[in-house]
Amino acid sequence: MNDSTDTSRKTVKTYVPAYQKAEWQSHADDLDMSQSEFVRTMVQAGRAGFESGREEPDSPDPDPRGNALETRILKLLGTDTYDWDELLEAVSDDIESRLDETLEELQSRNEIRYSGRHGGYTTVGDTDGN
Known part of the structure; x- marks a missing residue:
């Protein structure tokens, strides 16, 4: 070995x-x-x-290199044919869901908040919007 x-x-x-x-x-x-x-x-x-x-040897992680997008594309194309817009929509849905979940988690931990005054999401304690 x-x-x-x-x-x-x-x-x-x-x-x-x-x-x-x-x-x-x-x-x-x-x-x-x-x-x-x-x-x-x-x-x-x-x-x-x-x-x-x-590759990471004997990793328990099914995607040890972090190429989740590549894995997802290959899986999608292995079952059907997609044009650019269809493929973009198929993989974008996943990122939108992950972004939403992550933003909710960060807000629940009081690390970020939505601020209309600052035009969007900001870290907690960021008083000047930068």
Whole structure:
């Protein structure tokens, strides 16, 4: 077994400011994750933009590279033929639903709010609209 397929657990240590650790723990709690699971997930998500074409070995995630759009397009085209507008509508519906759910979640956690005065969504505590 070589290093790229070794699935045994190893320890990784890092040092961050106390406020950042507290923020990560709070976010992990909100997601019902351990802090280790949260940090591992965030690192993998961040790596996705830096290493194209690499697969994560033995990942429990069905889409470990984060190419959900690519996966969705291939699934749609595997069952039917679409023109540009139909395909755009099929994949846009998913992003609209995800955006709506995410905005609701952020508002419920009081991280953002809708402000007519500022012309749309703004972070809580953003008094000047910037």
